[in-house]
Amino acid sequence: MTFAERMLKIDRRIIFLVIGLCTLLPLLYPVGLPVRISSEVRGVYDHIESMPERSVFLLSLDFDPASKPELHPQAIALLRHAFRKNLRVVAMTLWVAGTGMADQLLTQVAKEMGRENGKDYAFLGWSPGGTAVIINMGQNLYSTFPSDYGGKPTKGLPVLEGVQSLKDVNYMVSLAAGNPGVEAWYVFGKDKYKFELGGGCTGVMAPGLYPLLRSGQINGLIGGLRGAAEYESLIGQKGKAVAGMDAQSATHVAIVVLVIICNLFYFSLRQQRGG
Amino acid sequence: MIFLRRQLPLLITMITGLLFAGQYYVPHPASEQLLTSATKWLQIIGGFALVLGVTSLFHQHAAKIRRKEAGWGYSLVLYAGMLGTIGVGLWANGKESVDGAMTAFGWVYSFMMVPLQGTMFAILAFFIASAAYRSFRARSREAAVLLIAAVIVMMGRVPLGEYLIPLSGDVSQWILNVLNASVRRAILIGVSLGAVALSFKIIFGVERSYLGGSKE
Numbered sequence: 374m375t376f377a378e379r380m381l382k383i384d385r386r387i388i389f390l391v392i393g394l395c396t397l398l399p400l401l402y403p404v405g406l407p408v409r410i411s412s413e414v415r416g417v418y419d420h421i422e423s424m425p426e427r428s429v430f431l432l433s434l435d436f437d438p439a440s441k442p443e444l445h446p447q448a449i450a451l452l453r454h455a456f457r458k459n460l461r462v463v464a465m466t467l468w469v470a471g472t473g474m475a476d477q478l479l480t481q482v483a484k485e486m487g488r489e490n491g492k493d494y495a496f497l498g499w500s501p502g503g504t505a506v507i508i509n510m511g512q513n514l515y516s517t518f519p520s521d522y523g524g525k526p527t528k529g530l531p532v533l534e535g536v537q538s539l540k541d542v543n544y545m546v547s548l549a550a551g552n553p554g555v556e557a558w559y560v561f562g563k564d565k566y567k568f569e570l571g572g573g574c575t576g577v578m579a580p581g582l583y584p585l586l587r588s589g590q591i592n593g594l595i596g597g598l599r600g601a602a603e604y605e606s607l608i609g610q611k612g613k614a615v616a617g618m619d620a621q622s623a624t625h626v627a628i629v630v631l632v633i634i635c636n637l638f639y640f641s642l643r644q645q646r647g648g
Numbered sequence: 649m650i651f652l653r654r655q656l657p658l659l660i661t662m663i664t665g666l667l668f669a670g671q672y673y674v675p676h677p678a679s680e681q682l683l684t685s686a687t688k689w690l691q692i693i694g695g696f697a698l699v700l701g702v703t704s705l706f707h708q709h710a711a712k713i714r715r716k717e718a719g720w721g722y723s724l725v726l727y728a729g730m731l732g733t734i735g736v737g738l739w740a741n742g743k744e745s746v747d748g749a750m751t752a753f754g755w756v757y758s759f760m761m762v763p764l765q766g767t768m769f770a771i772l773a774f775f776i777a778s779a780a781y782r783s784f785r786a787r788s789r790e791a792a793v794l795l796i797a798a799v800i801v802m803m804g805r806v807p808l809g810e811y812l813i814p815l816s817g818d819v820s821q822w823i824l825n826v827l828n829a830s831v832r833r834a835i836l837i838g839v840s841l842g843a844v845a846l847s848f849k850i851i852f853g854v855e856r857s858y859l860g861g862s863k864e
Binding site: 381383385388389391392393396406407408409411437438439440441442469470473474476477500501502503505506508509512513516517565576579580581583584586587588597599618619621622623624625626627628629631632633634635636639640 | 672680683684687688690691692693694695697698744754757758761762763764765766768769770773774776777778780781782784785786795798799802803805806807808809810811812817821824825828829832833836
């Protein structure tokens, strides 16, 4: 077996070790390279920035713990921004496995920003039906969620004053790890009930949402950990996403180097065998 | 019996299909009320689907354990996990915290489910790197184009990549905004046209596989 052949059949544990080190070392010794702000992320930021105080901001946390590393920092940054702008935050989820995590997240950020449950924010929790929940909310929010996650009746909550359905929402962002997510909120929500929509998603999902972004169906897109890092930089409160970007940088470069090496060995082997 | 098994479901499908396709274009309060009722029903049926799913999972794994099939131990772990979670969930009345104090259910969620799901997803990075090393080769011109585009996007999406190759950021944005968006849009239009065509076939009874079984 030639050297090139041996290198092409390298033990995958060596690759695992390289990726492990590339993830771990930057987390232990952060470099803090600056993150360039993209127009997609700025779209969401600028819209929230332009909203008057006490506007209604609906945040749907459509993800489960598997996508926590990417979408949790996005949610934290968005909530910090919304609370800082003194918006009325209404949060919910279409993913049952994410309910507890969404509640913890909202409570934690609201406490940090000194916001009051029921007055400044509400967590509606989860309701079965997937996309049917969106249509139902468009018809009547109170029949879809008669009580919030804590069991308090939603009717009469100061945070929902003047809100009857999705038509009364000023801005809505879905942070999604799959379906139902951003696309479902557009098809079953914005298209019929006419509210402004923004999106956030995992890195692998982002390319799939670009057609919606380019056609103006969503006014901004926060993609993956990079998007979260950009948002953290925009609000001037750097957190886990900015810290994680060093690790992601090193891992991406490591994978690119591995792919280049593998191709070099592949071509050298092909040359040895006469094309 | 054939009427109940075949004609009636086909008739219900046709009437409801046409009714709700038309409903979208009629903003009359009665039409909106119809939609509200229908979606409420959908939500209730969604709840039943959850029960059906859990029951089916229980049956499937019970059979595996009974027959001692390969990997039946995992089914046992699934049973223990599911029953344990249901048990603590009922005990805690479905609440993850009471007066700020975490319940057993909250503990299971925060310290078992969250890290386990996170770990499963994190492992992907290692396998993707290994798979990329083994299979991402420029075997043809098309594969070479894909490889170059992937390298540019991977470099352009991280600060270190943009630092090492300053143009990669702009080029990756162009790839995502122009090439990727147009191809995705073409796929979306194709899929949507296919969905519309399939919907018509279902509504008018041409496509009947959803009725299940071929026995009359």
